[in-house]
Amino acid sequence: MTHALKKLSRTVCGVVLAASIGVLADTSAFAEEDLWPTLRAEAFGDRPIAEENGYVVLETPKKVEDAAIVPLTVRIPPHVKDKLKSLSIFIDNNPDPKVATLNFGPAAGVGGERSFATRVRVDNFSHARAVLELEDGSLHMATKFLSAAGGCAAMQAKDPDADMAGIGKTVVRTFSPALSSNPIWSGQVMIKHPNHNGMQLDINTATFIPERYVREVTVERDGELVFKLDSTFSISTNPNFRFTFAKGDNNELDVSVVDTDGVAFDGTTKRESGS
Amino acid sequence: MSKQPCDMPSAGRTMHPCDGRVVSTLTRRGVVLAALASASLPLLRHLPAYAAIDDVTEVAPGVFVHQGLYEVQSAANGGDIANASFVVGSEAVAVIDTSGSAKLGVQLRDAIRAVTDKPIRYVINTHMHPDHVFGNAAFKQDNPKFVGHYKLARALGTRKEGYLAANEQMVGSDAFAGSEVILPTVSIKEPTKLDLGDRELLLEPQPTAHTDNDLIVTDLKTETLFLGDLLFSVHVPTIDGSIAGWLSVLDDLEQRNVARVVPGHGPKTMELPEALAPQKRYLSAIADDVRRQIAEGKTLEEATKSAGFSEKDAWELFDQYHVRNVTAAYAELEWE
Numbered sequence: 001m002t003h004a005l006k007k008l009s010r011t012v013c014g015v016v017l018a019a020s021i022g023v024l025a026d027t028s029a030f031a032e033e034d035l036w037p038t039l040r041a042e043a044f045g046d047r048p049i050a051e052e053n054g055y056v057v058l059e060t061p062k063k064v065e066d067a068a069i070v071p072l073t074v075r076i077p078p079h080v081k082d083k084l085k086s087l088s089i090f091i092d093n094n095p096d097p098k099v100a101t102l103n104f105g106p107a108a109g110v111g112g113e114r115s116f117a118t119r120v121r122v123d124n125f126s127h128a129r130a131v132l133e134l135e136d137g138s139l140h141m142a143t144k145f146l147s148a149a150g151g152c153a154a155m156q157a158k159d160p161d162a163d164m165a166g167i168g169k170t171v172v173r174t175f176s177p178a179l180s181s182n183p184i185w186s187g188q189v190m191i192k193h194p195n196h197n198g199m200q201l202d203i204n205t206a207t208f209i210p211e212r213y214v215r216e217v218t219v220e221r222d223g224e225l226v227f228k229l230d231s232t233f234s235i236s237t238n239p240n241f242r243f244t245f246a247k248g249d250n251n252e253l254d255v256s257v258v259d260t261d262g263v264a265f266d267g268t269t270k271r272e273s274g275s
Numbered sequence: 276m277s278k279q280p281c282d283m284p285s286a287g288r289t290m291h292p293c294d295g296r297v298v299s300t301l302t303r304r305g306v307v308l309a310a311l312a313s314a315s316l317p318l319l320r321h322l323p324a325y326a327a328i329d330d331v332t333e334v335a336p337g338v339f340v341h342q343g344l345y346e347v348q349s350a351a352n353g354g355d356i357a358n359a360s361f362v363v364g365s366e367a368v369a370v371i372d373t374s375g376s377a378k379l380g381v382q383l384r385d386a387i388r389a390v391t392d393k394p395i396r397y398v399i400n401t402h403m404h405p406d407h408v409f410g411n412a413a414f415k416q417d418n419p420k421f422v423g424h425y426k427l428a429r430a431l432g433t434r435k436e437g438y439l440a441a442n443e444q445m446v447g448s449d450a451f452a453g454s455e456v457i458l459p460t461v462s463i464k465e466p467t468k469l470d471l472g473d474r475e476l477l478l479e480p481q482p483t484a485h486t487d488n489d490l491i492v493t494d495l496k497t498e499t500l501f502l503g504d505l506l507f508s509v510h511v512p513t514i515d516g517s518i519a520g521w522l523s524v525l526d527d528l529e530q531r532n533v534a535r536v537v538p539g540h541g542p543k544t545m546e547l548p549e550a551l552a553p554q555k556r557y558l559s560a561i562a563d564d565v566r567r568q569i570a571e572g573k574t575l576e577e578a579t580k581s582a583g584f585s586e587k588d589a590w591e592l593f594d595q596y597h598v599r600n601v602t603a604a605y606a607e608l609e610w611e
Contacts, residue, residue, distance in 0.1 A: 059576075061576070061579075063598075065579070065598040065599040065602055066599045066602045066603065069575075069602050069603075069606055071574070071575050071576045071579075073576070117574065119575065119606075158483075158486070158487065158515055158516055158517070158603065159483045159487045159516060159517060160429070160487070161426075161483075161487070162483065162487075162517070175572050190609065190610070192610065200433045201432055201433055201435075202429070202432070202433075236606075237606075238606065238610070240575075240609075242574065
């Protein structure tokens, strides 16, 4: 569904500043058309979206140092008691603005602060948005501006050979809360995957390295769904997710991953000694 | 002994020709012919910026080094921020890194021509970064072999558009005019010697460290080791490859016995092993802090606020690069 949008916002490779190992000198040259009305209409139609009402908080770095690995955290403060239905993250001016969409299941948890964190690529000066959908269908949005650009260089692997080695290795961890009475636990999924965006030229063949990225991640706790996540290549190389889930009986996480080549990977906490 | 370097198949030599406007209008201030090692010379950063690349020093017989400024590329410095060197044999000249623009490359070429008329046979790039490669265009007229690590072509190829746009933006279109990405025509996968006539250069490709395409060049005659950005001094190191790999390469370098080393950023010459110590301390501080924080379950964001900050006052440009270094280190070390 995002194909048209990809076309719409795909900037000419390299017109934007690249992060080489240099430092961005000029952050004043931001003059892009506003893509949000289109994105919004496509994702949510004409449903009302409450903005900056404290239901959802988006945290981004004050200064982006590496446009290829920008940490992004979404928090749903403890005063929000509702069950969560979905969470959508956008970076308006990325080649694919839809970064990730999570559809939550019964093990997503209630009764404390819930959160989701990942690392994203930023292709151009852009708004980043987190849109939270509660069980009652209401939509709540937090927005931040990212003053950073990596051009296509933001998508470059530091060591492409190392990135391809061990592709699909999936590490899953849980972190028990300080208070054992806390109904919310947190977990982490790390996936070894280059997340190729299809825009890198292979100099040896003069063709573009084919798009290949993680498109679906499903996390279950003790067999119950925490969330199913649809993602794009706006997620950094070696996709990394931190999230919360409802405390269960065993608190074992099983994770299944599918990439755009249709290759499936999986990971679990069961093979490791639980933490 | 010398292995035959393998030629790259049809490496991209079809890019825009260097346009004819690249002319050095700067007065040549003469080549400083200092004798032998010169680590005690005053740092060039105190000289007026962007007029100084023809200021080269003979640090050993036939070995010349220009020192870049401890700055980020800007209109004021024209991209003159990295060290650039050349070595003169009885038959030919080899250039080792060409600075950050075609214009600076022309100035470097003028400095070579002030010393010798021998043909410039090799232009060697120690790695992919723009401040070391964009002067290559000035040497096309010499029809040299462009020499680099076997992964340099891929690295430059995928970054070409971004590097061109970013560096033009930083130094300005006038200063950057004529600059282009020139891919290596000779690709080094095994230790290889190049003959300049009565002196040989040894080229050693490294595993991923500062980048995934670092090449060490040694002038065997004077035991001068050109480390490129495997060695930073004063200027904070920048990690664009692997922190663990870099620390491992430093362990190897500590064992070497040479007369002098030329850093990619730093004084014209330094001595082993002490030249390596500050950088090893910096990288180790980051690696130790980040590994501990990962073990404690700390996040990337938390690490970027504290890891390695004990090094803050020890380096120039710390604020510009340190958090990025920690980010890269964390993303790498969490997979250990």
